[in-house]
Amino acid sequence: CVSNVGDFVLDEECNMNLRPADVENCDMGACAKSWFYTEWANKCSAECGMGVRSRGVLCLNNHISSLPLEGCGSERPADSQVCNSGPCENAIEWFTGPWSQCSAECGPGSQQRSVVCLMKSDEGFTLMPPYECSSLDRPLGQQSCNLKVCGAKWYHTDWSSCSKTCEGGFRVREVRCLSDDTLSSEGCDEQLRPVE
Structure with missing residues (x-):
């Protein structure tokens, strides 16, 4: 606010209704958007044979703020791909069945499940003696259970x-x-x- 003689004065001495705006909206067009993605996971979901590996995919604008995935257009990079860990040649693993019902309707009890050593190949599974899986951690075959207080x-x-x-x-x-x-x-x- 400047007086008639050119001196700076308090804003209150000018007519506030005639004060020019000091901020205005502007639009430089849409922000640039790009697909960002991580490296593919090193590990395949299957220890042998065909599996899947994944990566993270995000749509970001140039302010690095996340946008809905459709914000970058329809050509979204894949977030999963098929991988092959090689033929299943005599891969040996422990396999478990479902847990049995709890032995007690209330209070402490126990439940069991089958634990078997299987050899996995491209042709299917073969039951093996337990010592063949001895180098692997054996899953529990029994655990405690408590369905409710008696x-x-x-x-x-x-x-x-x-x-x-x-x-x-x-x-x-x-x-x-x-x-x-x-x-x-x-x-x-x-x-x-x-x-x-």
């Missing part, structure tokens, strides 16, 4: 017949506290115990 409930039989056919007699039934896995337990609330 609770306990009162169980009872039906009442017996009355001890007499007339006048005062008695009848009985058996009452037991059992855990969820049907073992005897002391975890039942005595105040809820059914009458015997």
Whole structure:
């Protein structure tokens, strides 16, 4: 803001409605966009035979900010390619089956799975004796499991017949506290115990 005699004065002395803009938008056209990618992974997904290897692919503008993958156009470089680790000549590995059900419905139990030594070739798999895989780490064939904490409930039989056919007699039934896995337990609330 300059006075009539050419001196700089405070902005408040000028009509603020007539103040020229000191910032304006401009557009130099779209930012350059390019595909950036990492080197291919050294390791093939298969130890022998055909597999796949991958790399990272990003669409970036010249400010190095990530854009949607379609932002660089349709010619996106591949992020995976087929690789061949050579013929499967007597590759020996441990193979595992699925885990069995837990041996206990509640509380600590165990579960098992089959662990076998197989030779993998281009023709398929051959079962081998376990010592053939002895140089490899053997997967676990058994592990502990715990599906839920065991609770306990009162169980009872039906009442017996009355001890007499007339006048005062008695009848009985058996009452037991059992855990969820049907073992005897002391975890039942005595105040809820059914009458015997």
